[in-house]
Amino acid sequence: MKKGTSIALALSLTVGAVLPFSSTAHATNSQNVLAAKIKESGNEKNVTKKKGQAVPTFIHGKLSNKPHKDKEAVKQFLKDNKETYPFDVEKDLTLLDVTKDEIGSKHFDFVQSVQGIPVDGSALKVHTDEKGYVTAVNGDVFVEAGDYFKGKGKLKTNLSKKEAINNAWKSIDLTKDETLVDFEVGPKGEKQSGTNEEGKQVIYKKGDNFYNAYKVNLQFINPYPANWVVYVDAETGSVIDSYNAVTEGTGVGVLGDTKKLNTYYSSGTYYLYDTTKAMTGVIETRTAKNLSSLPGSYSVDPDDNFNATNQRADVDAHYYAGVVYDYYKNTFNRNSFDNKGATITSTVHYGRNYNNAFWNGSQMVYGDGDGTTFTSLSGSLDVVGHEITHAVTERxxxxxxxxxxxxxxxxxxxxxxxxxxxxxxxxxxxxxxxxxxxxxxxxxxxxxxxxxxxxxxxxxxxxxxxxxxxxxxxxxxxxxxxxxxxxxxxxxxxxxxxxxxxxxxxxxxxxxxxxxxxxxxxxxxxxxxxxxxxxxxxxxxxxxx
CATH class of the missing domain: 1.10.390.10 (Neutral Protease Domain 2)
Known part of the structure; x- marks a missing residue:
């Protein structure tokens, strides 16, 4: 690029062993319908299962003989393969989303439920190619969950969500009041807390048992950074399981430097999702996967070490957003760009060879550059600081x-x-x-x-x-x-x-x-x-x- 040309930084600048299909508690000879199709294509080894789960976690190959272009057709595909996916598709599976990617493939995302209660951590994803043929089915679903509660009648809930949240606080030996931090957020001296609590009813699997439970999240910064996940039995009120999902990972940035990252752990996956700041929202980083849709999907990693080449832009966007938050908080006591603790969202890998970064009124967006005029634009603190300051100016x-x-x-x-x-x-x-x-x-x-x-x-x-x-x-x-x-x-x-x-x-x-x-x-x-x-x-x- 010639020196005199301006570029607009606009408002801008765990997988189990691979196993062949074998008999399970739900298997019959007709279960080989999908397996036969895979064998015909020479991909008979592309079936992955987890020990103790009846349903395969991943099947990949030529899985259908006709197109399945909409949600009803995909549901029918699952019904046609009931021996492999032994669910009542209409009652046990809920379609959450359908997305289409840049090569024309569609992705149908389902969640499993029991008596209308979602199974925590469950997911069933059906993938079709540009012509509608099913090419993969993956995710974790638990036929065992339905079997576990079969014959027990309607699941009982003997305590309210509020009571479950109170039990969760007791389990970590803190009260909500002990975690509150006040911030000046307006010209009249309005105060607000940096603590969040929420709960939802789920079916929770621990070991070989399933529980009707409340999943409670307790997020606070004082007296220590925390994002507690506490599972409370909805019938007895006892705590089934708990863990602090705040983690500190590492990552490699655009320039090859290693950084410590505040991440979030859930269901075996680490997210670039920072709950440690004293704000009502979070700092989250997403990827558009070289598309132009926003905000994109979460940036994730299996071992909390974001060191892959295609993660470098994600690492810097996440890390530098935290630096900018800290600058405004520590220097001016400003709690995020709106001074009310708003979530700071960044999306990287926007478009292809996109030579720009911008604030769109609700989030930051960063291109990867074309390698000549720019490299990944999130790799510079001053670019990230520039964009978030546009948000401060707007507010x-x-x-x-x-x-x-x-x-x-x-x-x-x-x-x-x-x-x-x-x-x-x-x-x-x-x-x-x-x-x-x-x-x-x-x-x-x-x-x-x-x-x-x-x-x-x-x-x-x-x-x-x-x-x-x-x-x-x-x-x-x-x-x-x-x-x-x-x-x-x-x-x-x-x-x-x-x-x-x-x-x-x-x-x-x-x-x-x-x-x-x-x-x-x-x-x-x-x-x-x-x-x-x-x-x-x-x-x-x-x-x-």
């Missing part, structure tokens, strides 16, 4: 994304990215033109190096890019650089944050930004102070009076 000043207010919006994101990184005054150098050392997307210290004006004398009047928001942002960027050089990072970030959250408004232009910065400096340090004079000089030097 505070609400700067309109056009003309000078739009350029100011972009500049605010660049400036706070500098406050977080403090490595240099470059934006995106870690991911921009990966084959060219020392290159960057923008520079706050020298905007002209990358085709931006650094003074009002060079202001670009244009109808493109919403009035040149990514071009003219060079002017307030240089003012931010001048401010930092004059009064230091600490004072500068306090002044900028106060201006953003107190004084700036949707249509603020550069002059209004100068005034907002001066008012903030006066509030914090006094009119005529070193900090006040430093701000005034910084904006005068770029021609904003």
């Amino acid at each position: 505070t000043a609400g700067l309109e994304y056009q003309g000078q207010s739009g350029a100011l919006n972009e500049s605010i994101s660049d400036t706070f990215a500098m406050f977080m990184d403090q490595k240099n005054f470059l934006i995106g150098e870690d991911v921009y033109t990966p084959k060219i050392a020392g290159d960057a997307l923008r520079s706050l210290s020298n905007p002209t190096q990358y085709g931006q004006p650094e003074n009002m004398s060079g202001y670009v009047n244009t109808t493109s890019d919403n009035g040149g928001v990514h071009t003219n942002s060079g002017i307030p960027n240089k003012a931010a650089y001048n401010t930092i050089q004059s009064i230091g990072y600490d004072a500068a970030q306090k002044i900028y944050y106060r201006a953003l959250t107190v004084y700036l408004s949707p249509k603020s232009n550069f002059s209004a930004a100068r005034a907002a910065m001066l008012a903030s400096a006066a509030d914090l340090y006094g009119t005529g102070s070193t900090q006040y004079n430093g701000v005034a000089s910084a904006w005068t030097k770029v021609g904003v009076n």
